[in-house]
Amino acid sequence: MHPPDAIEKLDKLGIAWFCDRIIGGASITALAKAAGVSRGSLINWLAADPERQRLAHDARRLSASAFDDKAETVLLEANDKFELAKAKELAHHYRWRASKISPEYGDRQELVGAGGAALIPDPYEGLSDRDRHLEAARRVMFVLARGAAAAESQASTSANFAST
Incomplete structure (x- = not known):
């Protein structure tokens, strides 16, 4: 065609x-x-x-709901052990397909650390509001100082390279 x-x-x-x-x-x-x-x-x-x-x-x-319905239908319509075994495989496939099409039909997934703790610990945990702000300011100053040092180093390298 x-x-x-x-x-x-x-x-x-x-x-x-x-x-x-x-x-x-x-x-x-x-x-x-x-x-x-x-x-x-x-x-x-x-x-x-x-x-x-x-x-x-x-x-x-x-269409995910249609596959969920198909899974239930094939199970309910199975008349013997062979049909039931086949129906279970089909139902599994239909539910898998529904989970790939629409996440609400999939298994719930949650990533947590040991004992349910956060994977990335809160660096400010246990600090007062005042201490949280001070720690955040300290980190910003550290990043700015590192950036300034890198820029200064690059400028001096460029100047040395240009003079040779």
């Missing part, structure tokens, strides 16, 4: 057709087949227009 024919077909179907089916859990491959175009043509058509791309992205994010 020539891309102009594909573009014409996709334009005729429209972004609403695409988004409605994506939200329902259809894959890009299935949609390309239903539209009678290649997967690449569909992806290029979506990428060609920023608004179309944004709508498609939003539809993908919303």
Whole structure:
């Protein structure tokens, strides 16, 4: 299929057709087949227009709930041990897919240090407000002094280099 024919077909179907089916859990491959175009043509058509791309992205994010529903459905419809084993694998896949599409379906992750402590300790912990301000001022002065020393060193190196 020539891309102009594909573009014409996709334009005729429209972004609403695409988004409605994506939200329902259809894959890009299935949609390309239903539209009678290649997967690449569909992806290029979506990428060609920023608004179309944004709508498609939003539809993908919303499709996470469809995958969560699919996971529950396959488990409930399993009639024997074989179907249940297959359903468990599919449910795991659908939930994994939902977690990649929308973070709210993923496992909660939090980085903490030993015993729940912060990974980066607060350098001002335990100091009064006055001492916090003094420590912050000391650190700023240290950085400024280091910067001034580096600038002075660079200036003298440049001057020595220019005179040789």
